[in-house]
Amino acid sequence: MTDISRRCADMQASPIRKLVPLANAAKARGTSVYHLNIGQPDIPTPPGYWNALKDSLPNVLAYGPSQGLPVLREAISSYYSRSGITIDTDEIIITTGGSEAVYFAFMTTCDHGDEVICFEPFYTNYNGFATMAGVKLVPVTSRCENGFHLPEALEIESRITDRTRAILICSPNNPTGTVLSPEELQTLSSIVQKHNLYLLSDEVYRDFVFDGGTHLSTLQLPEIEDRVIVMDSISKRFSSCGARLGNMISRNKNIMDAALKLGQARLCPPTLAQYGAARIYHNLDANYYSDVMTTYQNRRDVLIEELSGVDGVFFLKPEGAFYATIQLPVKDADRFASWMLTDFQLEGETTMVAPAAGFYATPGLGLDQIRIAFVLSEEKMRKALEILKEGLKVYRD
């Protein structure tokens, strides 16, 4: 048999999904599983989506424009204007999920073999797109004891080489829940100017900032407006992961022209879903954004109530998104997470979490950490975390 490509052979399998067979086996034994392992929101998709689908059934389900339907690009432009951010529709390209926006950002800024600096732990799927784009992700470690905020500028700059093309950030952060401060963004702005780099900014959780904070977008840094590429998505904003709609935003015209060429190769993003998304933007309940943010904040508070003070458990309060990366009193969180599925249950129920080591690029880091997604109701969160605590009491390395 002929070999497959080395790049696919070397590619990491998803650490978020790799314990799924164990969860399925637990379910087959009759054990219920609370899924805190995956960022799949339980919040209902706003009804505008379904109404638009019912109203806009065409005779022929045709290709749309490669840059996305004007109606959706205009809706996104309006959405940003709510935050005082002026974005022209020409500065927006609709992508097939935020995933494709990440890929386009790598492809438009980097050639094969170029480097992008990112802060570990980071969203694991960046690895997949980096592999596809032939880009080397160069990790700088952020630390749990520091709430996963940025390390010093000098530490970041020490990793810059002549192949470095960009710095990649995600704020509010998956997998840590950290929100970068205006001062941290200023630091990054200085670095990208000094070293002539792009700033790739994953802002898909921008609506979920807790405790009265607001999100400062990298689009609000005028001094680097031609260096910023924002990756956005409706997956989490509107609980519409299955729509596969995201967008890439940049005020750099050359970058947008390049993204459009990539977009033309894959023809267009899904047509009907774009009508659905546009309708959501235009017909939201007045309090939708604050209601959803509050829902996640209350769940975050349950997490803190349940896990604070537990012996050997450490994390700082997540500031946004719906994730926390948590240090556990175990040697190997991967083994612990597996054991919760294979050997533990409490009254017929158990809890599934994501081992955090897969979110680090540096081998050996995060071995005692897990990522929790607070995507279940407060009641279920409480139950799932009680089970987790019971598991920790019983488990022996």
Place this chain on the structure above:
Amino acid sequence: MTDISRRCADMQASPIRKLVPLANAAKARGTSVYHLNIGQPDIPTPPGYWNALKDSLPNVLAYGPSQGLPVLREAISSYYSRSGITIDTDEIIITTGGSEAVYFAFMTTCDHGDEVICFEPFYTNYNGFATMAGVKLVPVTSRCENGFHLPEALEIESRITDRTRAILICSPNNPTGTVLSPEELQTLSSIVQKHNLYLLSDEVYRDFVFDGGTHLSTLQLPEIEDRVIVMDSISKRFSSCGARLGNMISRNKNIMDAALKLGQARLCPPTLAQYGAARIYHNLDANYYSDVMTTYQNRRDVLIEELSGVDGVFFLKPEGAFYATIQLPVKDADRFASWMLTDFQLEGETTMVAPAAGFYATPGLGLDQIRIAFVLSEEKMRKALEILKEGLKVYRD
């Protein structure tokens, strides 16, 4: 301003879409345009699609499995069994359009810098995916006077180097309408065995074979079953281009495992569209496939009636798909196609075609050729072609 990547700067803009601004300007002047330039079918999408959307609106539009929904993979397996082809659901991965299937085929078989042999003229978007995957497309020329059938085996083999990983074919062909014979597939089978290559086979037009012929799939070549990767799509089969649903099929387990890793990185294909597609497969009118094939065949016949015998116009009868690549009595078909939009009209109407040079990789080839997509009704086809003939009479190089 920081440079964009060289690979994006060098990437070809779509030759199919590049004359669109001229067409828009013609429309703005009040001239109607017959679009024979793009493969957007006018046939209604089967109602099962819309019924499934109405019936399967979930509360949360969630991620689906990375390999696609079981219900759709089973439907595709059943579809192939109609042709006597046994495909296990594990040998199918649902992709975001046939486009992603092409990309996955390049990525799973090739490393950066590897080569794939293809036959020019070829579907221009292969270029885009080759650029993304860092794959070099090595063209072997097929000729109009030969009905764009394959050149001799020796000519093909002469282009094989130590970087060659695969041969890419498309049958029925876009942009030529050519259907490869069983003998031609045997030739390719021998070559890929002899040189240890993969055979990447774009079969998205497999339902449209004219004049009583049937399509022989590369999945029906048992001696190379672990070398074959088929790229398929519902875009043309069910006039569902905007659904963005395709699939990749292979009996090579390593290839499918690699494709799943790529699939996990982009999470999943669009969820709702998959329910729609599955419903179409299960609730088609008994004669759907033959009715659609006959529709295109009749339009092909209009093309032959209208253009055969026109002075200086040459093409052999297209055997399938809904395209013809046609030699015109002009020096520069790009200029002629532009002129039809900027300077010509007949009773307020004109015809848009795609210059064929963009479908060739070798500079200087196909300059006097155009691609016509027969995606309009017979009446409109006849009118559009009459206008084209009038244009040819008036046009001077």
